[in-house]
Amino acid sequence: MAEAAMKISQEVAVQITGMNKWYGTFHVLRDIDLTVQRGERIVVCGPSGSGKSTLIRCINRLEEHQAGRIVVDGTELTNDLKNIDKVRSEVGMVFQHFNLFPHLTILENCTLAPIWVRKVPKKEAEETAMHFLEKVKIPEQAHKYPGQLSGGQQQRVAIARSLCMKPRIMLFDEPTSALDPEMIKEVLDTMIALAQEGMTMLCVTHEMGFAQAVANRVIFMDKGQIVEQNEPREFFNNPQSERTKLFLSQILGH
Amino acid sequence: MIAFVRKEMLEASPPPASQHGWQGWMRENLFSSPLNIALTFVTWIALGAFTNMAVTWLLHGVWTADSYLECQEIILAYYGPEASGPCWAVIRERWHQFIFGFYPVEEWWRPVFCFGLMMLAFVAPLFSDDVRNARRVIVPVGVLTLVLMVLASAPVAACVIGAVIFVGALAISAKPLRLLPWTGVYPFVAVWLLWGGSLAGPVMALLGLVILGMVVRLLSGRLGVPLSAGLGIVAAFVWWTMLEPQIAASLPGDLAFLAQVGSENIGGFLLAFVIGVSAISMALPLGILLALGRRSDLFIVNKLSVGFIEFVRGVPLITLLFTASLLLQYFLPPQVQFETVLRVIILVTFFSAAYIAEVIRGGLAGLPKGQQEAADALGLDYWQAQRLIILPQALKISIPGIVNVFIGLFKDTTLVSFVGLMDPLRGVTAIVRADIDWKGAYWEPYLFVAAIFFVACFGMSRYALYLEARLKTDHR
Numbered sequence: 001m002a003e004a005a006m007k008i009s010q011e012v013a014v015q016i017t018g019m020n021k022w023y024g025t026f027h028v029l030r031d032i033d034l035t036v037q038r039g040e041r042i043v044v045c046g047p048s049g050s051g052k053s054t055l056i057r058c059i060n061r062l063e064e065h066q067a068g069r070i071v072v073d074g075t076e077l078t079n080d081l082k083n084i085d086k087v088r089s090e091v092g093m094v095f096q097h098f099n100l101f102p103h104l105t106i107l108e109n110c111t112l113a114p115i116w117v118r119k120v121p122k123k124e125a126e127e128t129a130m131h132f133l134e135k136v137k138i139p140e141q142a143h144k145y146p147g148q149l150s151g152g153q154q155q156r157v158a159i160a161r162s163l164c165m166k167p168r169i170m171l172f173d174e175p176t177s178a179l180d181p182e183m184i185k186e187v188l189d190t191m192i193a194l195a196q197e198g199m200t201m202l203c204v205t206h207e208m209g210f211a212q213a214v215a216n217r218v219i220f221m222d223k224g225q226i227v228e229q230n231e232p233r234e235f236f237n238n239p240q241s242e243r244t245k246l247f248l249s250q251i252l253g254h
Numbered sequence: 255m256i257a258f259v260r261k262e263m264l265e266a267s268p269p270p271a272s273q274h275g276w277q278g279w280m281r282e283n284l285f286s287s288p289l290n291i292a293l294t295f296v297t298w299i300a301l302g303a304f305t306n307m308a309v310t311w312l313l314h315g316v317w318t319a320d321s322y323l324e325c326q327e328i329i330l331a332y333y334g335p336e337a338s339g340p341c342w343a344v345i346r347e348r349w350h351q352f353i354f355g356f357y358p359v360e361e362w363w364r365p366v367f368c369f370g371l372m373m374l375a376f377v378a379p380l381f382s383d384d385v386r387n388a389r390r391v392i393v394p395v396g397v398l399t400l401v402l403m404v405l406a407s408a409p410v411a412a413c414v415i416g417a418v419i420f421v422g423a424l425a426i427s428a429k430p431l432r433l434l435p436w437t438g439v440y441p442f443v444a445v446w447l448l449w450g451g452s453l454a455g456p457v458m459a460l461l462g463l464v465i466l467g468m469v470v471r472l473l474s475g476r477l478g479v480p481l482s483a484g485l486g487i488v489a490a491f492v493w494w495t496m497l498e499p500q501i502a503a504s505l506p507g508d509l510a511f512l513a514q515v516g517s518e519n520i521g522g523f524l525l526a527f528v529i530g531v532s533a534i535s536m537a538l539p540l541g542i543l544l545a546l547g548r549r550s551d552l553f554i555v556n557k558l559s560v561g562f563i564e565f566v567r568g569v570p571l572i573t574l575l576f577t578a579s580l581l582l583q584y585f586l587p588p589q590v591q592f593e594t595v596l597r598v599i600i601l602v603t604f605f606s607a608a609y610i611a612e613v614i615r616g617g618l619a620g621l622p623k624g625q626q627e628a629a630d631a632l633g634l635d636y637w638q639a640q641r642l643i644i645l646p647q648a649l650k651i652s653i654p655g656i657v658n659v660f661i662g663l664f665k666d667t668t669l670v671s672f673v674g675l676m677d678p679l680r681g682v683t684a685i686v687r688a689d690i691d692w693k694g695a696y697w698e699p700y701l702f703v704a705a706i707f708f709v710a711c712f713g714m715s716r717y718a719l720y721l722e723a724r725l726k727t728d729h730r
Contacts, residue, residue: 060631062627062631085633086633088630088631088632088633089633092631093628093631095624095628095631097622097624099622099624099625099627099628100628101625101628101643101647102647102727103646103725103727112632112634112642112643113632113633113634116634116638116642117632117633117634117638145727161632162631162632165633
């Protein structure tokens, strides 16, 4: 019995059960149940204000949930700061506005957390950082400051910065929404490459092309609830709920 | 026909001459409109008249005379009855009181040495990775300090120690941060140099801080920073109040290499610098903690910080100084006796820390929320996030405000004359003018004091500009 339980916990990356969240009296997330298997690529979409960002921000406790359980990699998120820091060091996050540290060089951005959180020696951290910067195809920018890079480059650095912590799960919060059209592709290509390596990913995005290319599940949210989830082809070609149909007609219609 | 395809791209061409060179500058800044032209000429005439007056007055200056009256006679004899001029002879004869107060003549080398060592202590924090500017400070300050010490007939041993320290500092200055330990030790050296007496006192006080540091270092991994810091402070207090007196009593000899100089002899700019520099260097860390406290979610920490800041800011500095000189003694146990200077330093520190806390709070509020979130998302804990991500940026934004407070603080040190200390502006000037020989000297002492204050404050302001330029990484 114990063995079986262990086996499951090894396969489940994130387990959310009966989770509710309020901002003041506003009920933002309602009875969320979600299980993410290791290696799954999930795209979360929905109209603005539907709670999709809030949902993935709960997974690394940037937002606190008030009811229900969130278990990440076998660690339950409670008020215990040790657990929170543990989860955060295992879960990478990429933000809409990149949130690079403007006072540090690209290389320092990438080595900071490994050095201070993981206690990796500086030299080793720099080697890892260069490895991931090469992976996102901007090693030559390592000694520049974020302000000298374009939006797309900054977002790729942000991805590399998260990867330097060798996370087991990656969260993407609208990673391409603040980018010029010319730069969206370079970021999506990076994300696709990451997905192909088997990273567990949860992406809030409106890039339906990306969803069709790499996701193995699409979740549609509205008014703080999961309205519909399905594998991408079914989701796009054969949406079940009226709300989903309306949403899809609006974002794919033109 | 709207179809158009550019075959070759145009090269950039230089702007017209009237737009950039000096003609362009004059046209834009001095003669852009009739009103502007009129203002330009009025300003030129006013400036010319003022310069003429000031230069004539300064040219009539008298440097050698025995009294203010004699100055007047010399000016009358040379430049006629209409002329007036400054009597610099008063500065020439009394400069040392403006600088040292009543510090004994044969010990003048000690404040001089102290000042040189202070500049050296500034090198690491101010020029942490700027070797060129670090050396630009170390070399001239070292040379000047040694020359002045020799002129003040310092003991040979002190000059040798000074030379060794400055040469040693220069030798390791390839990484200015290596001088940081000196910055930590300096306050204790300074206290001993200025006040003299037994070496045991400062050493024991320093050991208390070492104990604090060790406790924090050993326990912060397990108990977290705030709790271990609290325990460290308790340990240091136990050392200072219980263990230290016993150990000090059992020491053989009194270790007094320097003659004792009482606080009542310390005045002039020496006093201004002692109060100003101590308060500035303590107000910044305290202000940072108060600013963080004011933003903290912890109820008690938050309310204590807010209460402290609002109370101290809401009270005039003079009130605090009177508290320092009179009231503080009532609240402390009778066996604790602080020097007035020390009490004044503590309250000036509190006063400035409250202002700095508010300036830094502004800087913290100016940071995008995403910075804290990114730090959190990477797994940094609270203190790491503050130290590595939040504060470096918030402090950078706050530099102009912080320097503003520092400059204000330095000039406010003149207010200590109200509690009977000998500040350079009112205290020393009053003493000098009380001399029957120098009765009537108004402009000269004030100009002299103003000039020194200006140099110090302008220096701080320039340093702030340098720092802002060096920390500029946003490339906007």
